[in-house]
Amino acid sequence: MNKSMSEKIFDLFLQARNYHDACDLEKAAELYKQAINLANQHSVIPSELLDSYAELSNTLGDYETAANLYRESIRLFPSENSSKYMALAQLSHGHDSLDLYKKGIALLKKNQEDEGIKSQIASAYAAISELFMTDLCDEPNAESTCELCIKNALKFDDTCIDAYQILANLRLIRGNYAEARDAMEKFKTILLHCGVFNLPSSQSLGESSRTLVELEDWDGVLFVCDVGLSIDDTQNELIYMQAFALYKLNRKQEASELLDFLSQKQLDSELQEAVSELHKSLSEN
Numbered sequence: 001m002n003k004s005m006s007e008k009i010f011d012l013f014l015q016a017r018n019y020h021d022a023c024d025l026e027k028a029a030e031l032y033k034q035a036i037n038l039a040n041q042h043s044v045i046p047s048e049l050l051d052s053y054a055e056l057s058n059t060l061g062d063y064e065t066a067a068n069l070y071r072e073s074i075r076l077f078p079s080e081n082s083s084k085y086m087a088l089a090q091l092s093h094g095h096d097s098l099d100l101y102k103k104g105i106a107l108l109k110k111n112q113e114d115e116g117i118k119s120q121i122a123s124a125y126a127a128i129s130e131l132f133m134t135d136l137c138d139e140p141n142a143e144s145t146c147e148l149c150i151k152n153a154l155k156f157d158d159t160c161i162d163a164y165q166i167l168a169n170l171r172l173i174r175g176n177y178a179e180a181r182d183a184m185e186k187f188k189t190i191l192l193h194c195g196v197f198n199l200p201s202s203q204s205l206g207e208s209s210r211t212l213v214e215l216e217d218w219d220g221v222l223f224v225c226d227v228g229l230s231i232d233d234t235q236n237e238l239i240y241m242q243a244f245a246l247y248k249l250n251r252k253q254e255a256s257e258l259l260d261f262l263s264q265k266q267l268d269s270e271l272q273e274a275v276s277e278l279h280k281s282l283s284e285n
Contacts, residue, residue, distance in 0.1 A: 009035050009039050010046070012034050012038065013049050014032075016028045016031035016035060017052060020032075025056060026236070029056055029060065032049070032052065035053075036049065036050075043082065045072075047073055047080050047081060050073040050076070051070075051073050051083075053069055054067075054069035054073065054087065059228065063091055065264070067091045069086065070087055070088040075122070082104045082107040084103075085101070085103050085104030085107065086104045086120075086123075086127070087102070088100050089104065089127065090127070093135050094131075094136060097131055097135065098128060101124050101128050103108070105124045105125070108120055108121045108124070118157050119160070122155075122156040122157035122163065123160060123162055125150070125153035125156065125160075127152040127162070128162040129150045130162075130166050133166065133167065133169065133170065134148055137248070146170060147267055150166060161188050161190045164184065164186045164187040164190065165183075165187055165204075165208055165211065167180075167183040168211050168215075171183060172214060173279070177215065184211060184212060186221065187208065188223060190221075193226060199227065200233040201227050202229070202238065202258055203237070205224050205225070205228035209228070209230035213241060216248070219245075222245050222249075223243055225238045225241050226237070226242075229242075236262060239258055239260060239262055240258075240274060242258055243256075244256035244260050244278060247278060247282060252282055262275050263275060263279075
């Protein structure tokens with residue numbers, strides 16, 4: 001490939017990245033696709049182009065395209081960018097997901113003197129532990145493997161917020177509420193001190209809120225929902241859990257106002273039923 005063609009591909013990639021960074025995702029996707037097509041014609045594709053387009057496709061919910069791009073990047077550049085292994089693992093299931101996490105961890109461990117790398121390793125171990133509570137829960141020694149992965153996560157980063165969430169869920173499965181509460185207390189402390197760029201996703205915080213509901217930590221539910229809604233205020237389930245926690249704290253007027261707000265929105269049938277039931281409970285008390 002001559003230099004001018006290489007520069008043209010790189011220019012398209014830079015334009016796409018600029019639109020991506022500016023959150024003009026549709027325009028970015030168009031330019032990434034042009035750059036990929038041009039690079040394919042000349043049998044040379046920069047790894048950064050594959051990974052960036054995969055990341056954008058994932059954000060846009062085009063998971064099939066994202067997975068294919070990550071697979072191609074891993075095939076062509078197996079030793080570059082460990083994050084693509086983690087991203088593809090999240091789009092995969094069972095043993096495929098486990099193998100990808102393991103490969104990503106192995107790549108990360110080559111540079112583990114970096115504190116940021118240690119945090120990524122911890123997150124990957126936490127993800128594996130969750131995998132053994134879900135897809136691989138019927139595997140031999142699934143519970144002990146889950147425990148070991150949580151320990152490994154906290155060994156690399158004792159502020160790994162995901163590990164404490166999973167630990168709490170594991171303790172709840174065993175009916176050990178005291179240790180589950182301890183884990184969620186650590187979770188809340190870490191969340192309180194998270195920088196704005198290190199916050200978990202609003203979806204992840206929804207799971208944390210459900211754990212706190214099970215523990216009847218109503219103030220904790222309000223705190224976690226507040227953080228989640230600061231990230232994405234369209235998460236109706238978080239608003240509902242806020243209302244439920246306020247009801248349990250006998251702050252009924254505030255709960256009623258949130259339910260009235262939710263009643264004006266298009267909700268799925270399950271959430272709509274929950275809102276109606278809580279409305280009914282409020283009216284009866």
